[in-house]
Amino acid sequence: MFSLFYGLWKHVFAKTEFRVIILGVHKAGKTTFLEKLKSIYSKGEGLPHDRIVPTVGLNIGRIEDTNVKLVFWDLGGQLGLRTIWEKYYDEAHAIVYVIDSASTSTFEDAKSALEKVLRHEDLQEAPLLIFANKQDLAAAVTEEELDRHLHLKELDERPYMFVAGSAYDGKESNLDALGSVAVHTSSECRNRGSSICGMNKDFIFRIIQT
């Protein structure tokens, strides 16, 4: 499966750089998610989850091969650090917003922080993936419940998708999540007339069906 993934990857993302900003409140699991992606797609580079500490600055994840460069920016979600987020909006192509699905007490904060992100003028056309993380925990709500909790009015016009999974073990869900970003980037490309996407949608359908 992964050799197919790399073959298609080369084909689809030829000579493009695609920048994804990973946001969410403190302890949502952003860094764990990024490190898991790195360990799957970047030759085992990702940190194990017991070595991850709260993010203060910026974690950068690069997943690339000959023709491909995916750049992930993972920022700290503590309240005092969120002012840094907007410095990256201008150059981001897509947003991954991570939520701890088992922590209902943080949903209000997650919702208002996300609404603020979506109101920012630099991100008006950026597609959004909401990753309903920590589905391995018994207390986790489903993505449908989370959707109801968040009740995001700002999402009306925006290409977005919910994906539920666990950053701990989520090979398939992480793959789906990454794919969803690619799918949504197709519409982002249409909006901005950029050459970033091309055949991404086709690509991800083939991956998911593998």
Ligand SMILES: Nc1nc2c(ncn2[C@@H]2O[C@H](COP(=O)(O)OP(=O)(O)OP(=O)(O)O)[C@@H](O)[C@H]2O)c(=O)[nH]1
């Ligand atoms: N059970 C479970 N725990 C998770 C999962 N993902 C992350 N965690 C745990 O949640 C805690 C926070 O994870 P981080 O990845 O550091 O969260 P973060 O969103 O990067 O936090 P900040 O950098 O402070 O904004 C850690 O103890 C992780 O091990 C998951 O899918 N399941």
Ligand SMILES: [Mg+2]
């Ligand atoms: Mg972090």
